[in-house]
Each structure stands twice: as C-alpha cells, then as structure tokens.
Amino acid sequence: MSTVFLTNVCKQYDSEKNVLNNVTAEIQSGEFFVIVGSSGCGKSTLLRMIAGLISITDGEIKIDDKVVNDLQPKDRNLTMVFQSYALFPFLSVWDNVAFGLKARKNLSQSEIASRVDNALKMVDLEGLKDRKPRELSGGQRQRVALARAVASDAKICLMDEPLSNLDAQLRIKMRQEIYALQRKLGLTLIYVTHDQVEAMTMADHIMVLHDSHVQQIGTPAEIYKKPANEFVASFFGVPPINILPAVKISGKKINVNNDFQMQIKQQVPVDNFKVGIRPNEVMIEAADELEANASIRTIEFLGDEKIVYAQMNNNNIEVAAIVPSDSQFKAFDTIKVSAGDNVLLFDNDGINITKNAEELVNA
Structure with missing residues (x-):
C-alpha cells in the first residue's frame, strides 16, 4: 500500500498570505493523480511538501498511515522526477541511474547493476548507457530521469512538470510512455502540470488548484462535464x-x-x-x-x-x-x-x- 493523505495542509512564507490553504486529498495506492493549475497557484510547492523538500506550515501529510510531516525526504520511500531532469553532466547514463542506489550503502553491487540494467531496458536506453547527458536529446534525458525513478524501487513517484521542456510531438510520446510505465509498475504517481491536456489524458483523478485553494478533485470526465465553478470550467477545454x-x-x-x-x-x-x-x-x-x-x-x-x-x-x-x-x-x-x-x-x-x-x- 502506498496511499497518501493530505489533511488541511497549509504553507505560508514569512508574513505573506498562505501559498496553500487547507489542501485535503486522498491519493490511492497505484493511481495516477494529477495536480493542475496556472503558474503560481502552489502546485509545485505542494509536491515538494509531499517530498519533504519544503516544510509545511500547518496540517498533516500521511503516507501509508504514517505521519511524515517531520521526516526527511530519504525516509519517505518516494522518488522525484524534476522538470530540469537533474542529471549529473559528468556521469554516464548508467552511473546517473545508479548514483542514488550507491548512496544507500545497503545494496550490493550486483543488486545495483541488476536494478539499473532493468530500468534502462524498461525505458529503452540500453544502447545509450555509456553516453553523457550532453550527448542525449531532451526526450532521452527525460527517460534517464524516469529510469532513475524506476531503479529506486520506491512505490510513490512525484513528477514536477517533467515534459514542459519538450516539443509538442515528443510530449505526446512521453505522455504515453509515462502512463504505460506507471500502469506496468503499479506506482502511485503524483504529477504536477499546468497543461490541461496532460491532466485530462493521463489522470485517474485531478486536483485543480487556484488562488491557494483546491477548486475541485475528480475524474477527468467529472472535471470537464461537472466543473465545480467557472474557473474549473474555463481551465479545461481547447479553446x-x-x-x-x-x-x-x-x-x-x-x-x-x-x-x-x-x-x-x-x-x-x-x-x-x-x-x-x-x-x-x-x-x-x-x-x-x-x-x-x-x-x-x-x-x-x-x-x-x-x-x-x-x-x-x-x-x-x-x-x-x-x-x-x-x-x-x-x-x-x-x-x-x-x-x-x-x-x-x-x-x-x-x-x-x-x-x-x-x-x-x-x-
């Protein structure tokens, strides 16, 4: 089980108004949960709070019935894929994927090699394992970041606008690959995007954020056909x-x-x-x-x-x-x-x- 519970989660910086107000949601094990909203609505902040990279001001975050408010990121049994890929430029593809596993100190060399090789095979990068990131295309770099997440064997994966740096055609292809990978591995995937098409085509459930508040949580069909308010209705649909x-x-x-x-x-x-x-x-x-x-x-x-x-x-x-x-x-x-x-x-x-x-x- 890898269920994530958010209860009245708030975030405030200094004396400013809350960046996030009373965010409450239940993210079920194995589901593709998308957090969507316009720039500055707090979606990336929320993702980083779940990861433990940013502290929460109030409320509670639970993973598998365990309160993780004060746990370090390494103790939350999750992995994260960043918008910028966050690859080491001086390491090969293979070593980039292996880096986090080596840092654990509790895995044998054979176990690390097996995980890395399997992850690279899963994202179709076996033939590029010796290349440096500068020798890869944007889509290939994103696959390296995905392979690193797969190799970690964490049951929760967080993705922060992972496709925003890719061109339109490649985004479509990567959407399909991420969705297929999530289904194959049974990951609980929490995915942040400002792109309503990504949200509608990939999600089991969507959380819509606006003006520091949750506007609606629902399936893509519910969000589109029964929007809670004018903002949600206007956000989804092209034009x-x-x-x-x-x-x-x-x-x-x-x-x-x-x-x-x-x-x-x-x-x-x-x-x-x-x-x-x-x-x-x-x-x-x-x-x-x-x-x-x-x-x-x-x-x-x-x-x-x-x-x-x-x-x-x-x-x-x-x-x-x-x-x-x-x-x-x-x-x-x-x-x-x-x-x-x-x-x-x-x-x-x-x-x-x-x-x-x-x-x-x-x-």
Missing part, C-alpha cells in the same frame, strides 16, 4: 468555454448577453447569472447586419475543423465556435450566434448551479 452574462426571461427561457434568446433545461433560481457554452456547442450562421449579433475577428484552420473567434455586438465579448473545415466563413463576416440547451450555468460568484440529469427528472 476555452465561452462565459456569457444571462438574464432569466420566464420559465426556462433566457436572454444571453442581450444578443440572443434560448431555452435551457432547468429553472434558474436567480434572475442574473452566467451561461457557459463549449465552442463545439456554439452555432453560427451567415447573417446580414440587421440579423447579425456578432462579427468574425479571426479564424484558425486545424485540418478537419476551424475555430472561429467572433465578437458579440454587446459588451465586446469574444466567443469561440468550432465549425467544419470546409465552412466558408472569413474574417469580418457578420454572423448570427446561437446555442442549444447543452450549457453550464454559474451564479454571479462563479459557482456551478447546473442541475444534473437526475435532478432534472425529479424537479
């Missing part, structure tokens, strides 16, 4: 969800940004609120100036689809819509924007007030 002000007219009929009216699936408990519409749910059609409620600003061609960015007539709000690649829209066209009823609703504090299917049936 981001469109958030528009709305006013209740009567029943389930609403006025969106004073540009168009639509029917939604539920009664709204407040008169003024916000509507979240994913770009793939936005409908646009050509319209003359009298009928139009928006005008196209830019268009991005993505192969099998286009993203149309348009400015609504009121409040200068920009909306994004995904359309087929063969559509004939062009910049500065006037258009009519509308949407179906598959939307999210947020109160003026940004809290999700959308009812789920069961609530709608029982309403």
Whole structure:
C-alpha cells in the first residue's frame, strides 16, 4: 500500500498570505493523480511538501498511515522526477541511474547493476548507457530521469512538470510512455502540470488548484462535464468555454448577453447569472447586419475543423465556435450566434448551479 493523505495542509512564507490553504486529498495506492493549475497557484510547492523538500506550515501529510510531516525526504520511500531532469553532466547514463542506489550503502553491487540494467531496458536506453547527458536529446534525458525513478524501487513517484521542456510531438510520446510505465509498475504517481491536456489524458483523478485553494478533485470526465465553478470550467477545454452574462426571461427561457434568446433545461433560481457554452456547442450562421449579433475577428484552420473567434455586438465579448473545415466563413463576416440547451450555468460568484440529469427528472 502506498496511499497518501493530505489533511488541511497549509504553507505560508514569512508574513505573506498562505501559498496553500487547507489542501485535503486522498491519493490511492497505484493511481495516477494529477495536480493542475496556472503558474503560481502552489502546485509545485505542494509536491515538494509531499517530498519533504519544503516544510509545511500547518496540517498533516500521511503516507501509508504514517505521519511524515517531520521526516526527511530519504525516509519517505518516494522518488522525484524534476522538470530540469537533474542529471549529473559528468556521469554516464548508467552511473546517473545508479548514483542514488550507491548512496544507500545497503545494496550490493550486483543488486545495483541488476536494478539499473532493468530500468534502462524498461525505458529503452540500453544502447545509450555509456553516453553523457550532453550527448542525449531532451526526450532521452527525460527517460534517464524516469529510469532513475524506476531503479529506486520506491512505490510513490512525484513528477514536477517533467515534459514542459519538450516539443509538442515528443510530449505526446512521453505522455504515453509515462502512463504505460506507471500502469506496468503499479506506482502511485503524483504529477504536477499546468497543461490541461496532460491532466485530462493521463489522470485517474485531478486536483485543480487556484488562488491557494483546491477548486475541485475528480475524474477527468467529472472535471470537464461537472466543473465545480467557472474557473474549473474555463481551465479545461481547447479553446476555452465561452462565459456569457444571462438574464432569466420566464420559465426556462433566457436572454444571453442581450444578443440572443434560448431555452435551457432547468429553472434558474436567480434572475442574473452566467451561461457557459463549449465552442463545439456554439452555432453560427451567415447573417446580414440587421440579423447579425456578432462579427468574425479571426479564424484558425486545424485540418478537419476551424475555430472561429467572433465578437458579440454587446459588451465586446469574444466567443469561440468550432465549425467544419470546409465552412466558408472569413474574417469580418457578420454572423448570427446561437446555442442549444447543452450549457453550464454559474451564479454571479462563479459557482456551478447546473442541475444534473437526475435532478432534472425529479424537479
């Protein structure tokens, strides 16, 4: 078992406000747990607190039912992969992987050799074991860091934005390799990233951090389909969800940004609120100036689809819509924007007030 419990974990530097406030989570043995958020939200700080590299101000961290608040990193039975790879430039690939094992003083030379050789085989670096880090590509250096984590035989692995220095195509490949390796070894993997695509494609559960607080913990599907608030909804999805002000007219009929009216699936408990519409749910059609409620600003061609960015007539709000690649829209066209009823609703504090299917049936 390698379960990690975080209970009301806080971090404060000097007299500043808390970098992290009351972070509580349960990370199950063998799961891929991703901590995601924008720069400066405290995600790397939290990872380093779990590792023991940074002390905690308040709260409790437990690993396998043992409180580790005051334990040194070497006593927590975990390993860490850093963004910068943290390789020794003067050592070979083999010696970089072996370095931490040799430092333990309790492993035989044969045991060290066996672990290192197996780890290098697992990440497909056997043929490069005698090279120095400067002779490797970015992806190969990252594999060395992974091999070092594998060789340690720790059941908990922490990764701090390990793919951020790689190009887009290599990131995709390394995502797949890390996920496959985690599944093969049964590691409890805690992974920090600012990339929502990495989070959605790899995680069993995601923790979303913002403004020093946990905004939501859930599966990728829960995070995307049932975001706790406006921030979570906006953070996930490319392009981001469109958030528009709305006013209740009567029943389930609403006025969106004073540009168009639509029917939604539920009664709204407040008169003024916000509507979240994913770009793939936005409908646009050509319209003359009298009928139009928006005008196209830019268009991005993505192969099998286009993203149309348009400015609504009121409040200068920009909306994004995904359309087929063969559509004939062009910049500065006037258009009519509308949407179906598959939307999210947020109160003026940004809290999700959308009812789920069961609530709608029982309403």
